[in-house]
Amino acid sequence: MADCTEYLALLSSDNKEIVRESAFRAGEDNCVEAVPKLAELLKTNHLGIQEAVDSSLRKIGGRETVEAVIPLLRSDEAPVRNLAMDILREVGNQDMPSLIDLTLDEDPDIRIFVADILGSTGNLLAVQPLCEALLKDPEVNVRYQAAVSLGELGMEDATPCLNKAINDEEWVQYSVIEALTKIGHTSSVNALVKALDGASDLVASMIIDSLGEMGNVKAVTMLLKRMADAPTALRNKIVKAIVKILGGKSLTLLSDDERERFREYLLVALQDEDEEIQDAAIQGLAFVGGEEASSGILHIAGGLDQDRDQDRLRLIIGFLAQIGLTDALREGLLGEDQDVARVSVQVLSQIAPAACTEEDCVCQVLMEAFWKAALPVQRQIVSVVAAKGEEQSKDFFIRVLNEHEDGTVLKSAVYLLGEKLRLPEVVDQIFPLMDHQYDDVKEAALEACIAIDGPEVKARFQEMFGSAEPIRRLMATYALGKLGPMENLDILTQAVEDEIPDIRKVAVEALAASGGDDAVWRPLILHRMSDESKDVRLTVIEIMGQHYDEEMIPHLIDALNDEDDWVKVRAMDALGEHGTPEAAPLMIDMLNNSNRFVVMKAIEALGNIGGSEAFSALLEVTNSDEYELVSAAEEAISKIQEM
Template identity: 55%
Template sequence: MTDCARIIEDLKNEDNEIVREAAFQAGEFGCEEAVPLLAELLKTSHLGLQEAADHALRHIGGKRTVQAVVPLLRSDEAPVRNLSMDILREVGVQDFPSLVALVHDDDPDIRIFATDILGSSDSFMAVEPLCDALLKDPEVNVRYQAAVSLGDLENPAAAKCLNKAMQDDEWVQYAVIEALAKIKHSSSVDALVKALHTSSDLVASMIIDALGEVGNIKAVTMLLRHLDTSPTALRNKIVKAIVGILGGKSLQLLSAAEREKLREYMLIALKDEDVEIQDAAITGLGFVGGEKATDEVLKLASELEPDRDRDRLTEIVSSLSNMKMNKSLIGALNNGSFKKAAIAIEVLSNLEDVGVSQVLMDAFDGKERDLKRGILEALVNTAGEEAKDFFVKVLETEQDGTMLKTAIDFLGQKLEAKDEADRIFALLAHPYDDVKEAALDACVSIGGDKINQKFIELFTSEEPIERLMSVFAMGKLDATGNIELIQKALEDEVPDIRKIALEALADCSSGMTSLPLIVSRLNDENRDVRLTVIELMGKCYKSEVIPYIIQALVDDDDWVQIRAAEALGTHREQAALPNLIPMLASPNKLVVLKVIEALGAIGGTLAFQSLLEASNTGGDPEIMQAAEDAIFEIQEKQGDNK
């Protein structure tokens, strides 16, 4: 007995479990002769049998399956009908004539099912029967479903019949409009615009949305003509559609009269309840608006919640930034509410207009702390040498740490103002650490012998933080010239200073001329200093540093061992294998895992054999799994090298 013959016998069994298993097997073996029995199982109320039959029929497919399932569309049981439709949506295209025949069935429900299924066929052959149903079927629901399915197909060949159907009942028009919006065919623009004259407000609203989605530029002229005659709600939608089609920048290409008309209507659209319409109007006004538009958009923006409406506010700022600086923007900065002023500052920070920096500087005095901070940040983006004296004054008069940091960054990082070096250097003594840090970076950015000498003098300070800043700066400004003091810093009693001194010496491009000094701290009493040595040698990996990194594998501290193993693994150092392999016996699990990882990265026979042994020790499951993963990594590399 063949497999399919046995399966058919099992499908007739009274035991549901046997039948269910047979149904799944019928699908796996592709038993076409089992299709009639499988189709019968769809009628059962047993969900397990239904599921198995469904799966099998989809898998077998073909003309026989389609013809067996089609009759079930006439079932009185809704679940059976729905299941049959789902199957036919997937396999119906394999017997297209059977589906097309259903489009002409006497039963309107069957015709609805058929047009629905054809919409899932993804076949150009479905367009003609669906168009036929759309234009000729006497039942409105069939025509509606035909339009929906044509939209699902998104085939441009359907545009012609969909255009004709724009004269149908309103219910059908809804589906036709949505379909045309999906297909986006240029021929549909005329049909949609023509229908605007005779459509209800609801249909007209859908048409306008569709024209916006189609995005064909020839619709713009027609939409502009409808602005004056349309009620406010429709007119606002037209504004959205025009902006969507042209984009904000292209609005500038309209005639002066068209721009003026559109500007007035966009101002009205700002008050629409639909957020998308508001946003479209804002986008458009960013390119053709003026002072009044700026005022209205700022008013709308100031009513939004920064946390909830962050994305919208970002877009609004972007749109306002497309305008030039005007009196409304300046007025919002000087006389507006806190929210308006904050938005105006953000907009101004994006503008390149002459005079922006002066407007911001003039508005600074008397403002709240957060607005002052915003103005300073904006000036960093927009200002140049003309703001130097202003920022010097900020250093002299303000106490807020954030403002001081911004002023320091502007004078030191942006202008590199050498004549203000003394003033900035003095802020190294500021009580706030972040101000100290900003001043330190600014001094390094300014540079020069004068600044370097100040840091040399600062090195004699009894305050550890001052010596630390001194060593950092000397390394950045002139590590070679300051080598004696940096070397002295390697012996400082404060570990952090010794770490900074090491970093000052680690110039990879210099050929590691300072290697002896760096190596001298490999036995430092402080673990963090030793870790810094290993990290620096790992970054500046050369043959000279390898023995020292290997030496660190026997450090008293596990973390130093780990960092050394990582460095050797990263650089696939074969010479380290004799030292790494014994570390698999370490009592520290993390050390063992990192060594396994390094061995996997290095590869080779020795590493492979040691890992193989580690994977079969029968000990910690995590270690064994890590060893297996590392072995797999080595095998993959070996395969890549073939």
């Protein structure tokens, strides 16, 4: 390791790389003696050297570094000054007296620089000199920077001098208000409110925003008194601040007169172009609003984009629901503006109880509006009422089922009447929908009839299985598998031999899920191991894995020779998951398969099976040049070692 004397010599080298490396090492070895030379090198027009010097001076730090870097603040080169300031922001607190002395420097630029640096020290000793600069320095930019730095420090000790400076020039006022906001001391509330009297519109706006951010309830009374005489734009800002301080619910605690006046101000603020003011007005009106408020808020919500503004829209819908059912919502449902109608349904869905009853007004409003609304709104309405509807909604949905043609609307009706209420009386209307042109309507009708169940439904599905249409046989097979596979064993036995692969697959799944006698359904399923359809064979493999026992092992091992790689992989998964040692030899053979994925799965399965044969084979794989195979083999070997 070189000593500091050697570094000093090397730092004077003509070789830039030697200088850069020596500068870096001087910092690593904390060579305080090198600080003056390092500071001098900051002026070098070489980025590598500057970076090394910058790093080392920060590491060494201390009074020596502060004193050596301060003179660079007077450099004519802006990059050098900026480097010096960055370093002093980090280490300046290690020599506060040297920095504080600069607050009285004759050069106003130096005073600005040091005011900036003091804000980064995090040191209480910086507060007094910054306050002196804020209140007494003749240069406005020094005073501005002093206020900024006091805000950065965030110490309450700065509050008195910031309160005094609130009436300075407008440029300084900006930074003073921001600093007071960051500190948030109670004593600043009076000072800020008093400053409103002589403030420009811009400064007054900043003060009001500051009071809102500070959130001190003490400001509310003073702000309320100023609302009547304030211009509209400023009054809207006050509305925002008060709502921010109190929250919406606390507005209800104002006196009747105050609450009514404030409600009027909120309605005006609702028209402001500033979204934050609008949102504050909406929040307040949710608790003290009414019919007029609901109408205004609904108009704003209708103009929002459902995707781009979804977070804001969600909040507004919640506030509209807080106001409750109004004529504005009733009219919005049936108005020409489809965006407003859409929002109206969303609001009413939140107002409606979890379950609609005869006494519930909201669900009744939705059902009455349904037949007069446009189709997109009808879809919304029927979805809401279906989710919340009970027996009392039955007649409405039966009419929908009989008179409407839209697939989305029909699905909601089918869901409520079939899956939810399970009404046998609607089977005649729902069953024909399994021949609907849209698959999702077919599926809804199928699930509804399964939910209704009963002898009549089963008889219909048994009859349906005799159809020449594959889709009808498929639905019948699925339904009868759900409604009692053992009761319908004859039909399911026919289904596993159907010419359509999907029907065979559904029948196999139904039999396996029956919970009946294994001796009955296992032969039917195992016979499908030779099915011409890969999907059927995959289903059989998955079932064998789920019902794994000694009887299944030979069939799963046979599946390793299947012509389809996916069938092989699923068989390997099942055998590996259950640690079947009989499968190891074939798995080892699979390591030479041309399909990389098959090889990876064989490695994984051998790791699960374990044993000496698997271990030796996996060791061989680790000699491969292919990283993925080696990594998988090492992981599998680790698993075997943990067994």
